[in-house]
Amino acid sequence: MAKQKSVAIRESILEAATKVFAKTGFYKAKALEIANKANIAVGTIYNYFKNKDDILISIFNERIGELNRTLISALQGVDDPDQRLSIILSSSISAMKNDREFAEVVTIELRQSSKFFSSTAISSVLEFLEIITDVIHDGQKRGIYRSDVDARVVAWTLLGSLENLLHIWVLSDRLPEVKHRYDISLEEGKETVERVLRRGLH
Amino acid sequence: MAKQKSVAIRESILEAATKVFAKTGFYKAKALEIANKANIAVGTIYNYFKNKDDILISIFNERIGELNRTLISALQGVDDPDQRLSIILSSSISAMKNDREFAEVVTIELRQSSKFFSSTAISSVLEFLEIITDVIHDGQKRGIYRSDVDARVVAWTLLGSLENLLHIWVLSDRLPEVKHRYDISLEEGKETVERVLRRGLH
Amino acid sequence: MAKQKSVAIRESILEAATKVFAKTGFYKAKALEIANKANIAVGTIYNYFKNKDDILISIFNERIGELNRTLISALQGVDDPDQRLSIILSSSISAMKNDREFAEVVTIELRQSSKFFSSTAISSVLEFLEIITDVIHDGQKRGIYRSDVDARVVAWTLLGSLENLLHIWVLSDRLPEVKHRYDISLEEGKETVERVLRRGLH
Amino acid sequence: MAKQKSVAIRESILEAATKVFAKTGFYKAKALEIANKANIAVGTIYNYFKNKDDILISIFNERIGELNRTLISALQGVDDPDQRLSIILSSSISAMKNDREFAEVVTIELRQSSKFFSSTAISSVLEFLEIITDVIHDGQKRGIYRSDVDARVVAWTLLGSLENLLHIWVLSDRLPEVKHRYDISLEEGKETVERVLRRGLH
DNA sequence: CATGAATGAGTCTTCATTCAT
DNA sequence: TATGAATGAAGACTCATTCAT
Numbered sequence: 001m002a003k004q005k006s007v008a009i010r011e012s013i014l015e016a017a018t019k020v021f022a023k024t025g026f027y028k029a030k031a032l033e034i035a036n037k038a039n040i041a042v043g044t045i046y047n048y049f050k051n052k053d054d055i056l057i058s059i060f061n062e063r064i065g066e067l068n069r070t071l072i073s074a075l076q077g078v079d080d081p082d083q084r085l086s087i088i089l090s091s092s093i094s095a096m097k098n099d100r101e102f103a104e105v106v107t108i109e110l111r112q113s114s115k116f117f118s119s120t121a122i123s124s125v126l127e128f129l130e131i132i133t134d135v136i137h138d139g140q141k142r143g144i145y146r147s148d149v150d151a152r153v154v155a156w157t158l159l160g161s162l163e164n165l166l167h168i169w170v171l172s173d174r175l176p177e178v179k180h181r182y183d184i185s186l187e188e189g190k191e192t193v194e195r196v197l198r199r200g201l202h
Numbered sequence: 203m204a205k206q207k208s209v210a211i212r213e214s215i216l217e218a219a220t221k222v223f224a225k226t227g228f229y230k231a232k233a234l235e236i237a238n239k240a241n242i243a244v245g246t247i248y249n250y251f252k253n254k255d256d257i258l259i260s261i262f263n264e265r266i267g268e269l270n271r272t273l274i275s276a277l278q279g280v281d282d283p284d285q286r287l288s289i290i291l292s293s294s295i296s297a298m299k300n301d302r303e304f305a306e307v308v309t310i311e312l313r314q315s316s317k318f319f320s321s322t323a324i325s326s327v328l329e330f331l332e333i334i335t336d337v338i339h340d341g342q343k344r345g346i347y348r349s350d351v352d353a354r355v356v357a358w359t360l361l362g363s364l365e366n367l368l369h370i371w372v373l374s375d376r377l378p379e380v381k382h383r384y385d386i387s388l389e390e391g392k393e394t395v396e397r398v399l400r401r402g403l404h
Numbered sequence: 405m406a407k408q409k410s411v412a413i414r415e416s417i418l419e420a421a422t423k424v425f426a427k428t429g430f431y432k433a434k435a436l437e438i439a440n441k442a443n444i445a446v447g448t449i450y451n452y453f454k455n456k457d458d459i460l461i462s463i464f465n466e467r468i469g470e471l472n473r474t475l476i477s478a479l480q481g482v483d484d485p486d487q488r489l490s491i492i493l494s495s496s497i498s499a500m501k502n503d504r505e506f507a508e509v510v511t512i513e514l515r516q517s518s519k520f521f522s523s524t525a526i527s528s529v530l531e532f533l534e535i536i537t538d539v540i541h542d543g544q545k546r547g548i549y550r551s552d553v554d555a556r557v558v559a560w561t562l563l564g565s566l567e568n569l570l571h572i573w574v575l576s577d578r579l580p581e582v583k584h585r586y587d588i589s590l591e592e593g594k595e596t597v598e599r600v601l602r603r604g605l606h
Numbered sequence: 607m608a609k610q611k612s613v614a615i616r617e618s619i620l621e622a623a624t625k626v627f628a629k630t631g632f633y634k635a636k637a638l639e640i641a642n643k644a645n646i647a648v649g650t651i652y653n654y655f656k657n658k659d660d661i662l663i664s665i666f667n668e669r670i671g672e673l674n675r676t677l678i679s680a681l682q683g684v685d686d687p688d689q690r691l692s693i694i695l696s697s698s699i700s701a702m703k704n705d706r707e708f709a710e711v712v713t714i715e716l717r718q719s720s721k722f723f724s725s726t727a728i729s730s731v732l733e734f735l736e737i738i739t740d741v742i743h744d745g746q747k748r749g750i751y752r753s754d755v756d757a758r759v760v761a762w763t764l765l766g767s768l769e770n771l772l773h774i775w776v777l778s779d780r781l782p783e784v785k786h787r788y789d790i791s792l793e794e795g796k797e798t799v800e801r802v803l804r805r806g807l808h
Numbered sequence: 809c810a811t812g813a814a815t816g817a818g819t820c821t822t823c824a825t826t827c828a829t
Numbered sequence: 830t831a832t833g834a835a836t837g838a839a840g841a842c843t844c845a846t847t848c849a850t
Contacts, residue, residue, distance in 0.1 A: 200402025604806025
């Protein structure tokens with residue numbers, strides 16, 4: 001029997017691509033550089049992915065899908081909405097901290113992608129939003145959260161807040177100007193967001 | 203007068219570029235298409251701008267700079283921090299509503315730019331953040347706003363919320379999936395953000 | 405038996421390749437598509453043929469070789485040169501009619517091949533020409549055909565006529581323009597060619 | 607005023623391409639080599655032609671169009687159909703003799719092109735056929751030529767004969783085998799074709 | 809200043825062929 | 830012998846930018 005398409009190779013391409021996308025940005029990323037970093041030939045990339053877009057989309061969907069699964073299981077058995085939102089923030093932030101390059105890619109490239117790729121390309125992001133929306137909605141139905149706000153808007157803007165928290169973190173490394181004025185740790189940031197939200201939603 | 207003429211051309215390039223960037227995204231935008239839309243020759247672009255990057259940066263800085271000036275003057279004489287934040291949101295949103303293509307460009311391309319361009323490229327954005335930060339800081343100093351949150355974080359995450367509000371609005375047009383689930387007007391969105399913030403910050 | 409099996413595979417590759425060459429042309433034909441059509445793996449092709457060129461050459465030589473053998477046996481015992489030429493035309497045309505895809509390949513790719521491959525690649529075509537030349541030559545020697553024409557030229561140009569007869573037939577399917585103006589059956593075409601030739605050679 | 611697209615450059619691209627196509631065949635011809643031969647940059651090619659196909663099509667249509675115009679004017683005032691066919695053969699052959707590389711391209715690549723390009727791509731060839739058909743048709747109407755043959759078939763097969771006459775000539779240079787067996791001059795070939803045709807059509 | 813033709817570096821992707829299994 | 834994943838050379842075409850007019 002001949003060789004089988006290897007999961008390991010696929011994974012190494014995704015990892016290498018994440019690094020290259022983080023460093024140069026999606027558009028300037030070169031297939032050859034990804035291949036080199038993954039220790040394979042350029043052509044091999046195209047045995048696993050249709051094209052560069054497909055790699056980026058796969059990174060998003062697989063990593064965020066993973067995060068979603070983590071979230072869902074972490075939320076199991078937790079009842080308090082505040083605590084649930086806290087878990088969502090913590091889990092998301094810690095996932096990003098553990099893979100800074102993925103954080104950079106999500107922060108920087110996701111917007112572009114949502115606009116210029118199809119909606120299936122960002123299905124996992126929509127799923128992530130769904131999770132947050134459900135938590136808030138549930139809080140509202142149980143009379144814990146105020147009902148005069150739109151749960152979907154809260155979810156979406158919370159995502160924006162989270163993204164920008166990560167964005168400062170990521171930018172600090174490149175731009176001294178930002179580093180100097182906005183030297184804030186992810187934890188401090190999370191704390192502030194949570195405080196505002198906790199009081200703001202009740 | 204020569205100077206007059208130049209300003210008009212410069213302006214028409216910026217307008218044309220905004221449209222093209224909105225439609226295709228910065229990286230795929232072609233100088234020739236910008237020139238055509240501006241009714242000038244390609245070469246002329248380079249009499250007014252160093253390169254494509256320079257056009258994008260100019261769009262950001264000039265339009266956001268304008269917004270900043272509008273904000274500053276609108277905030278004149280307004281004392282209440284809640285009202286001031288409300289003015290900031292309203293002005294920003296109405297500026298974007300009046301120039302949807304600019305909204306698309308800001309929403310989609312700003313992130314990329316902040317990362318891969320220098321910090322002067324986004325000086326006006328930093329200035330915008332400064333304005334928000336000051337309002338919150340001022341509210342804290344006057345004992346109106348709680349002091350256990352970081353004003354800079356609030357400002358930055360508020361920007362994230364605002365961006366994502368615009369993002370849904372912009373995305374709705376491209377992705378039916380989003381349109382269907384997140385059919386929210388900018389005004390409704392703003393209302394929710396304000397409510398959470400108002401209670402959350404006190 | 406192993407040998408038997410091999411011949412079957414070899415044959416199925418030639419058949420599949422003929423179809424693919426007919427559809428896309430030799431240069432754009434993909435080995436993978438040939439393999440798929442032949443229900444084998446790509447690699448297997450290279451156990452039977454040196455390369456893509458080799459497949460095309462084999463198609464030519466084997467099919468035209470077959471035609472040559474058919475011709476030779478059909479000409480056995482026929483004495484009249486006119487009748488012999490008629491047999492050559494009929495047999496050739498009917499062979500092509502029975503394998504339209506091969507007709508397309510011969511018509512379209514033979515020229516290229518004759519130029520860019522070696523002369524052994526087209527040895528069977530040269531043999532085919534030889535057969536025609538001999539018939540004419542023989543007619544001349546027996547005083548039936550005029551002697552003031554060059555038998556080799558007549559053979560070669562007769563081949564050109566035959567090719568173009570097939571060419572109209574093949575083109576008609578792709579180009580409506582041709583179909584419309586040159587809607588001629590192979591039989592009608594053959595009739596005209598024969599009439600001119602019969603009188604022209606005496 | 608800026609530079610104008612130059613007819614000279616366009617022409618030099620066509621000339622260079624003809625040479626390269628003759629040498630390597632259309633599919634293996636490299637844009638860079640054409641550019642080098644034409645003393646221009648690769649990109650310049652694409653200011654004048656949409657793509658490689660477009661170059662080949664232009665070569666065909668412009669050169670054969672030219673030939674058609676020459677033929678039409680040469681046929682002016684000539685009454686005798688035999689003489690007219692003779693003129694067509696002579697003019698075509700002499701045009702090819704004067705531009706051997708074009709002859710190679712026509713002989714080798716035209717077939718491919720007729721099949722895989724659109725019919726406008728070969729409009730000039732169809733026009734050439736039209737000219738021949740008209741001559742024969744006219745001969746038939748005037749009772750000089752026999753009426754029991756299809757003028758269109760005669761035209762098309764005559765084209766095949768002409769092509770193969772050129773083909774031997776072209777092949778002789780590459781394949782010693784052919785050179786050895788078919789060492790026939792264009793003029794001798796023409797003579798034979800004309801003799802057969804002249805008697806065959808009356 | 810305006811023009812737009814010329815430039816040529818740059819890169820994704822294809823696909824025939826190889827070779828380890 | 831059959832397989833099909835891996836390979837990597839190869840090349841058409843793009844497009845931002847320049848500069849002669």
